[in-house]
Amino acid sequence: MAHGPAKGISRWLFTTNHKDIGTMYLWFSFAMFLLGGVFALVIRAELFEPGLQIVEPAFFNQMTTMHGLVMVFGAVMPAFVGLANWLIPMMIGAPDMALPRMNNWSFWILPFAFAMLASTLLMEGGAPNFGWTFYAPLSTTYAPPSVTFFIFAVHIMGASSIMGAINIIATILNMRAPGMTLMKMPLFVWTWLITAYLLIAVMPVLAGVVTMMLMDIHFNTSFFDAAGGGDPVLFQHVFWFFGHPEVYIMILPAFGVVSQIIPTFARKPLFGYASMVYATSSIAFLSFIVWAHHMFTVGMPVAGELFFMYATMLIAVPTGVKVFNWITTMFRGSMTFETPMLFSVAFVILFTIGGFSGLMLAIAPADFQYHDTYFVVAHFHYVLVPGAIFSITAAVYYWLPKWCGNMYNETMGKTHFWMAFIGLNLTFFPMHFVGLAGMPRRIPDYALQFADFNMIASMGAFLFGAAQILFLFNVIATIRGGKKATDEVWENPEGLEWTVPSPAPYHTFSVPPEVK
Amino acid sequence: MSSEGSYYVPAQSKLPIFASLGLFLTVFGAANWLNGNDTGPTILFCGGLLFAFVLWQWFSAVITENLQGMNSDQLKRSYVWGMGWFIFSEVMFFAAFFGALFYIRNFAIPWLGGEGDKGIANEFLWQGFEATWPLMTTPDMAVNGDAAKVLGPEQSMSFGTVDSIWSWLPFWNTMVLMTSSVTVHMAHSALKNANRKGFNIWLGITVALGFIFLVLQVEEYMEAYLHMGLTLESGAYGTTFFMLTGFHGAHVTLGTFMLLVMFLRSVIKGHFKHEDCFGFEAASWYWHFVDVVWVGLFIFVYVLG
Ligand code: HEM
Ligand SMILES: [Cu+2]
Numbered sequence: 001m002a003h004g005p006a007k008g009i010s011r012w013l014f015t016t017n018h019k020d021i022g023t024m025y026l027w028f029s030f031a032m033f034l035l036g037g038v039f040a041l042v043i044r045a046e047l048f049e050p051g052l053q054i055v056e057p058a059f060f061n062q063m064t065t066m067h068g069l070v071m072v073f074g075a076v077m078p079a080f081v082g083l084a085n086w087l088i089p090m091m092i093g094a095p096d097m098a099l100p101r102m103n104n105w106s107f108w109i110l111p112f113a114f115a116m117l118a119s120t121l122l123m124e125g126g127a128p129n130f131g132w133t134f135y136a137p138l139s140t141t142y143a144p145p146s147v148t149f150f151i152f153a154v155h156i157m158g159a160s161s162i163m164g165a166i167n168i169i170a171t172i173l174n175m176r177a178p179g180m181t182l183m184k185m186p187l188f189v190w191t192w193l194i195t196a197y198l199l200i201a202v203m204p205v206l207a208g209v210v211t212m213m214l215m216d217i218h219f220n221t222s223f224f225d226a227a228g229g230g231d232p233v234l235f236q237h238v239f240w241f242f243g244h245p246e247v248y249i250m251i252l253p254a255f256g257v258v259s260q261i262i263p264t265f266a267r268k269p270l271f272g273y274a275s276m277v278y279a280t281s282s283i284a285f286l287s288f289i290v291w292a293h294h295m296f297t298v299g300m301p302v303a304g305e306l307f308f309m310y311a312t313m314l315i316a317v318p319t320g321v322k323v324f325n326w327i328t329t330m331f332r333g334s335m336t337f338e339t340p341m342l343f344s345v346a347f348v349i350l351f352t353i354g355g356f357s358g359l360m361l362a363i364a365p366a367d368f369q370y371h372d373t374y375f376v377v378a379h380f381h382y383v384l385v386p387g388a389i390f391s392i393t394a395a396v397y398y399w400l401p402k403w404c405g406n407m408y409n410e411t412m413g414k415t416h417f418w419m420a421f422i423g424l425n426l427t428f429f430p431m432h433f434v435g436l437a438g439m440p441r442r443i444p445d446y447a448l449q450f451a452d453f454n455m456i457a458s459m460g461a462f463l464f465g466a467a468q469i470l471f472l473f474n475v476i477a478t479i480r481g482g483k484k485a486t487d488e489v490w491e492n493p494e495g496l497e498w499t500v501p502s503p504a505p506y507h508t509f510s511v512p513p514e515v516k
Numbered sequence: 517m518s519s520e521g522s523y524y525v526p527a528q529s530k531l532p533i534f535a536s537l538g539l540f541l542t543v544f545g546a547a548n549w550l551n552g553n554d555t556g557p558t559i560l561f562c563g564g565l566l567f568a569f570v571l572w573q574w575f576s577a578v579i580t581e582n583l584q585g586m587n588s589d590q591l592k593r594s595y596v597w598g599m600g601w602f603i604f605s606e607v608m609f610f611a612a613f614f615g616a617l618f619y620i621r622n623f624a625i626p627w628l629g630g631e632g633d634k635g636i637a638n639e640f641l642w643q644g645f646e647a648t649w650p651l652m653t654t655p656d657m658a659v660n661g662d663a664a665k666v667l668g669p670e671q672s673m674s675f676g677t678v679d680s681i682w683s684w685l686p687f688w689n690t691m692v693l694m695t696s697s698v699t700v701h702m703a704h705s706a707l708k709n710a711n712r713k714g715f716n717i718w719l720g721i722t723v724a725l726g727f728i729f730l731v732l733q734v735e736e737y738m739e740a741y742l743h744m745g746l747t748l749e750s751g752a753y754g755t756t757f758f759m760l761t762g763f764h765g766a767h768v769t770l771g772t773f774m775l776l777v778m779f780l781r782s783v784i785k786g787h788f789k790h791e792d793c794f795g796f797e798a799a800s801w802y803w804h805f806v807d808v809v810w811v812g813l814f815i816f817v818y819v820l821g
Contacts, residue, residue: 101526104529105535109540175594204606204607204608205609228655229651229752
């Protein structure tokens with residue numbers, strides 16, 4: 001018995017279909033992207049010129065904190081889970097995710113978690129104001145009461161991530177069509193498999209660290225309190241043991257996405273498939289032994305500084321392998337630059353800039369200068385915005401015709417790209433300069449000599465924000481109509497998802513396809 | 517529920533959304549309670565009840581589907597993977613707390629006591645504090661000249677002397693848990709040999725042992741709180757001791773409950789066949805995991821404590 005989607009709202013509330021759930025994840029993520037974006041624009045508006053003009057410093061702190069939390073946990077992570085939901089079953093020839101009901105549970109936890117997190121803005125004492133890294137004792141002894149709600153929100157979104165990851169592992173290891181051996185899997189599937197392992201390994205550690213905070217706050221334990229024999233630095237170790245793998249959780253699936261897109265528009269197979277798999281695994285492994293590069297200035301023993309410095313630099317090797325492979329794939333290809341390809345090429349170039357600033361930061365003695373300045377902000381925005389966000393955008397343009405059966409408007413897509421590209425570089429490139437010159441991060445005011453660059457950054461940010469409205473408009477227009485897409489959509493794209501009709505039927509592969 | 521081709525594709529389900537609602541209300545109530553809002557306990561209670569009810573429905577649905585033969589081998593493998601990686605995530609949760617213990621003992625406390633470059637804080641902030649473990653006099657107490665609130669090192673939970681081992685609770689706790697790991701294995705073997713009676717007996721013994729462990733643990737906590745003055749609030753030792761053993765105890769409680777449910781399913785409903793007993797196996801893996809964590813606790817918290 002083949003059943004189509006149910007009618008009305010119940011389709012979304014009670015669904016067990018990977019495509020429905022993927023769609024909900026993606027829309028949820030986009031909503032969070034806009035919310036986090038509004039917070040960012042409040043920050044940039046305040047920093048448009050020196051002095052305090054728009055918001056109170058206390059509120060400014062809440063904005064930096066909520067911006068980081070909402071973007072990391074609400075926008076980037078759910079977007080990749082949404083893509084995984086839509087694509088992994090189609091790419092490996094499975095009818096759905098391995099555990100469809102748990103799949104819907106993973107999703108529906110998120111709106112509740114983020115409603116709770118966002119509601120802290122209205123609470124007495126305000127929202128969390130201690131930065132997205134919530135260092136103790138700012139987040140314990142000196143925290144607003146809303147921290148308790150923050151802690152529980154993190155707990156349940158962690159549960160959601162863990163269940164999502166388990167589902168993805170079970171799907172990939174257990175549901176592949178006959179003939180789909182591991183080394184035939186599309187790279188997006190590979191990178192997600194490895195990401196899922198990272199998630200299962202570190203989300204519980206995040207749960208652990210917020211639990212320790214909860215105990216210190218409400219039950220007078222001494223994890224992070226030197227007076228009782230604990231240590232605030234312990235917080236940083238546990239947090240970054242989660243935190244560094246977390247940044248790779250946000251970038252590995254992005255590697256997967258561009259590894260799918262570049263071959264299509266270069267019209268050449270991906271260069272070095274196997275080395276891509278090994279590089280991804282090495283990055284994942286190394287990501288567990290570099291966490292203290294976020295803590296060079298906290299006063300670690302010298303042996304620790306050296307170990308974490310060299311281990312961090314090692315990551316540049318597998319990362320370099322990947323960049324090399326993408327470029328070699330494009331080399332002498334017959335390239336065309338449709339919107340997804342534009343975003344992917346920009347990804348390769350700009351992500352590499354972020355990698356380079358990462359290498360600079362990895363040099364411990366130099367980091368004493370750079371730490372907690374805008375240089376760090378520039379670094380991680382270069383890896384996250386043209387990295388994670390661009391890859392998600394590229395993925396949406398690339399697979400949207402498969403999802404809804406219509407072609408998006410190419411002119412609008414390209415306009416979106418150029419606005420976003422120019423906007424983000426205007427925003428984040430000057431941050432390198434003000435950072436190197438010593439402008440501290442997370443401060444609502446700054447010295448006069450930083451004024452020009454900050455004004456440029458703020459204008460860039462509003463341009464980038466406007467670009468996203470165009471994106472939203474383009475996506476909605478595509479869903480509602482437009483030129484019909486063919487089943488292949490692009491010219492000879494690689495992968496099982498292009499063998500099914502566009503739009504992809506509600507249930508694909510009720511009989512496993514044969515993979516040669 | 518319908519099967520598409522040879523695959524498992526369940527129909528719509530109301531379970532996930534209500535599970536999310538229940539989970540949300542539970543934590544929302546807990547947060548309100550901790551922040552001193554009067555409505556907290558009520559919300560927590562209602563949320564917890566809803567959550568428990570949904571989980572009950574959910575597990576019943578899965579069991580019913582399995583009994584009706586709707587679960588393919590593939591789906592069963594997915595359940596196995598799911599449980600396996602869930603346990604791994606639990607391992608990582610404990611790893612965070614073991615890591616905290618390691619850091620506090622080997623770095624934080626020696627530094628506070630004046631060791632190495634970072635020991636300078638001792639001179640400026642924590643004069644008179646000495647690094648010891650178990651930590652009985654915290655830096656704060658040392659500075660204020662308060663006597664240790666706990667009754668002294670010989671009163672910690674750690675291993676004392678060899679002849680006192682028989683009166684040392686953790687020793688008995690270890691015995692009880694180790695035995696229970698064996699008995700749950702015996703139950704499994706009995707089931708594999710289609711020996712229902714043996715299965716019920718061994719499983720019943722395992723549940724009883726789990727229960728005994730919990731009683732002993734409560735006994736130990738009462739001792740600590742009422743006689744020794746060792747509490748969550750008595751500094752890093754009390755913190756790590758209670759958090760590690762406490763989370764372990766919570767997991768034992770859950771594990772015992774899971775095994776109890778399996779026991780009742782077998783005794784009352786005659787569930788589980790020798791080739792189809794995933795529910796029981798999952799519970800028994802969980803039990804072994806809880807056991808392994810205990811071994812870690814025994815070594816790092818009690819013996820080397
Ligand atoms: C070659 C690869 C990379 C290296 C060597 C590297 C190195 C570093 C270092 C040393 C810091 C700490 C700077 C400081 O606080 O003083 C840092 C911060 C950061 N990195 Fe990277 N990084 C790399 C790639 C990435 C990637 C791929 C991402 C995410 C997609 C990322 C996200 C971040 C974030 C979010 C922070 C700042 C966290 C905070 O303090 O708020 N990095 N990176
Ligand atoms: Cu890092």
